[in-house]
Amino acid sequence: MCSKYSGEAIELRPPHPEDGAELHRLVNHCPPLDENSLYCNLLQCTHFRHTSVLAVMNGEVVGAITGYLLPAHPGTLFIWQVAVHEVARGKGLARQMLANLLERDICAEVTHLETTVTPSNDASRAMFAGFAREFGLSFEYQDYFQRDTHFNGQHEAEELLRIGPIPARTRPQSSTGAVRPKELFA
Ligand SMILES: CC(C)(COP(=O)(O)OP(=O)(O)OC[C@H]1O[C@@H](n2cnc3c(N)ncnc32)[C@H](O)[C@@H]1OP(=O)(O)O)[C@@H](O)C(=O)NCCC(=O)NCCS
Structure with a gap:
């Protein structure tokens, strides 16, 4: 699947293990994201590659979402981290x-998205709210990981954001076989 930003084509695709180092570099470049070990990123690019996506522009990884289906509730896609390089921000x-993740066969039974967001991350909150608004989905926040109880006072609290329910969807195919995000929830 390709998009165009300022004339540059951006390809969205699942990561490969060989992308682990690039993913590590991007995440480290996108505060306030937690910096993971490279090993963690390698696992995301192997075990979790089917529920993760990279955005590649001119051979460079400029965006990534890592995620997984909750082991006990596979109808929920948990979004682990979202990173977009500043050269590609603010363009959706x-x-x-x-949307690309939700179009995949592995997410066919997904009814909810979950993630955690700090109260101070305005860009992240605006992005998820914009996504929910675009597709007419409800969302709510609730307390989750607390600064003192869970982070030993060393990290801002993380609220749980739950988006859904996501209605059953048709799967319109374009001539190239790619599904366009706007057609997701017909
Ligand atoms: C959060 C992030 C992933 C958004 O990526 P993006 O591709 O620019 O997001 P989108 O263009 O899809 O949506 C951005 C929305 O946030 C808004 N926004 C962007 N920066 C903002 C800011 N600093 N304060 C408030 N709103 C902001 C945009 O106006 C847009 O809102 P709209 O849909 O109402 O127009 C990106 O800013 C980033 O990588 N930040 C650093 C890492 C991070 O915080 N990740 C999220 C943790 S879960």
Whole structure:
């Protein structure tokens, strides 16, 4: 699947293990995201590749979403991290990557998205709210990981954001076989 930003084509695709180092570099470049070990990113690019997506422009990884289906509730896609390089921000790329994940066969039974967001991350909150608004989905926040109880006072609290229910969807195919995000929830 390809999009165009300022004339540059951006390809959305699942990561490969060989992308682990690039993913590591992008995440480290996108505060306030937690910096994971490279090993963690390699696992995301192997075990979790089917529920993760990279955005590639001119051979460079400029965006990524890592996620997984909750082991006990596979109808929920948990979004682990979202990162968009500043050269590609503010153009809807994060929302488009979310839609790309939901279009995949592995997410056919997904009814909800979940993630955690800090109260101070305005860009992240605006992005998820924009995604929910675009597709007419409800969303709510609730307390989750607390600064003192869970982070030993060393990290801002993380609220749980739950988006859904996501209605059963048709799967319109374009001539190239790619599904366009706007057609997701017909
Ligand atoms: C959050 C992030 C992924 C958004 O990526 P993006 O591709 O620019 O997102 P989108 O273009 O799809 O949506 C951005 C929305 O946030 C808004 N926004 C962007 N920066 C903002 C800011 N600093 N404050 C408030 N709103 C902001 C945009 O106006 C847009 O809102 P709209 O849909 O109402 O127009 C990107 O800014 C990023 O990588 N930030 C650093 C890492 C991070 O915080 N990740 C999220 C943690 S879960």
